[in-house]
Amino acid sequence: MSTAHVRALLDHVATELPRESWPHWTEGWPHEIEAGLLDAAFSARATYGTPTTGVRAVITRWRDHRAAPLDDLTALAAHADEPEVLLAVLNNRQRVPGNYTTKAEAVASAARSLTELSCTTSADLRDDEAQRNGLVAVPGFGGATWECFTMQLGVRTAGSHQLVCDFLGEALDLETPPSAAEAEDLLAAAAARLGITPATFTHAVWRYQRAQRRVAGAR
Structure with missing residues (x-):
């Protein structure tokens, strides 16, 4: 060229x-798998916003709550069975496409599925069938969610x-x-x-x- x-x-x-x-x-969320998953979920059918609104505001709320690097999915997975605390922290009750659950609940479920596949940190993320299936099996998530999630972490599909x-x-x-x-x-x-x-x-x-x-x- x-x-x-x-x-x-x-x-x-x-x-x-x-x-x-x-x-x-931006580069997405390199080395921050929690932020990447939140972005993939909350940017679906939503206005992305500014650093203080929309998707990035959700991530900021989670960052403030965690007060730690956002690279450990077990923190989100811990809310899979009782998502109300996560919903309160994120202060966002948007629902996934298909209206199956809130996006926060879907994020927690996806985090648990991925950690059960030994994908806990950004270094563990691979574009492989098992991890992809683990995420898209969550109602309301699909191939586009996976593409967005991996892209935020620098994994090119x-x-x-x-x-x-x-x-x-x-x-x-x-x-x-x-x-x-x-x-x-x-x-x-x-x-x-x-x-x-x-x-x-x-x-x-x-x-x-x-x-x-x-x-x-x-x-």
Whole structure:
């Protein structure tokens, strides 16, 4: 990919997801598996908000309650049988798609399922069938929840990688999306121009493309 491709990509980004208004210019939640799970649950069909509203406010409340690094799912799993304390801490009673339970209850159940599979910290997370099945078995959670959860922790799945490649193909008006190697080169070059990490750029792009697909699917 050429310098012209990088310039075209940056022009598209400035138009479609400018840094001053797109809330997802972060790396996600690296090394914070609890925050990643909360994000995946509470960002579903909800406004993401600012650092003091929406999803991030939920995570901040949990962080203040824990007063510890958010990288141990046993803390959330402890509320699986009696979720009322967790609901009070998070101060959010949104329900999962399908209205099966509150998102807080679903998070606690998913945390317990994952810890039973020896996935307790961010270092334990893998894009494997057992862990994925453990999460999507929770009513109201599905493949999109898994994709969001893993992306927040920097675990790239085939699905999340494809979304990013599709964005690049559309941004540059390519006949076919770039290869994996080309995509990584483009992401790194654009991130360098923006003065951010490739992980931050990739996360912002992935969130944007995911949102666009949801909008298209609702039509």
